[in-house]
């Protein structure tokens with residue numbers, strides 16, 4: 001089973017993905033984590049991505065599509081993947097359709113975590129405090145930029161998936177366990 005977790009920064013995608021990894025043996029594919037690893041390794045991609053991530057803009061579609069394509073080819077992806085932070089543009093969503101079909105893989109659910117922007121600011125600032133400021137983009141100014149980018153560039157993928165009946169929307173403001181239960185119900189073919 002391959003799924004997308006969709007939602008703005010701080011919506012809880014990473015937390016929910018980690019739970020699915022622990023409970024179902026799925027593999028979390030976070031383009032944000034992969035890009036941060038590239039930055040830390042000072043690879044060519046990392047050097048180009050560093051400033052873009054720091055100011056809260058999106059790395060080019062071409063770069064992230066290639067990263068995801070390579071990652072989907074690794075054997076562990078056969079266990080089922082949770083796409084976390086990808087796709088983030090309609091062009092990425094279209095490319096993902098093609099990648100999955102070329103690789104003989106399915107897309108089984110697109111789960112949107114519906115959250116309130118102002119609550120996100122509080123959550124992210126808490127994450128910044130909890131992690132000792134590990135992420136340079138977890139500050140209020142960059143977060144507001146990332147939220148703007150989400151609404152402008154990523155939200156248009158919601159109707160893209162809605163149009164084909166693939167989208168399940170859940171209340172991301174509920175507590176973590178309730179969100180996990182809703183996700184499980186969707187994955188197990190229950191309620192949406």
Ligand code: AMP
Nearest residue numbers: 031032052053057058059064085086088
């Ligand atoms: P995240 O950890 O998902 O919040 O991603 C952190 C940053 O990495 C984003 O603000 C973007 O700069 C970059 N990034 C992550 N995923 C993508 C993507 N699918 N497309 C473009 N940029 C991305």
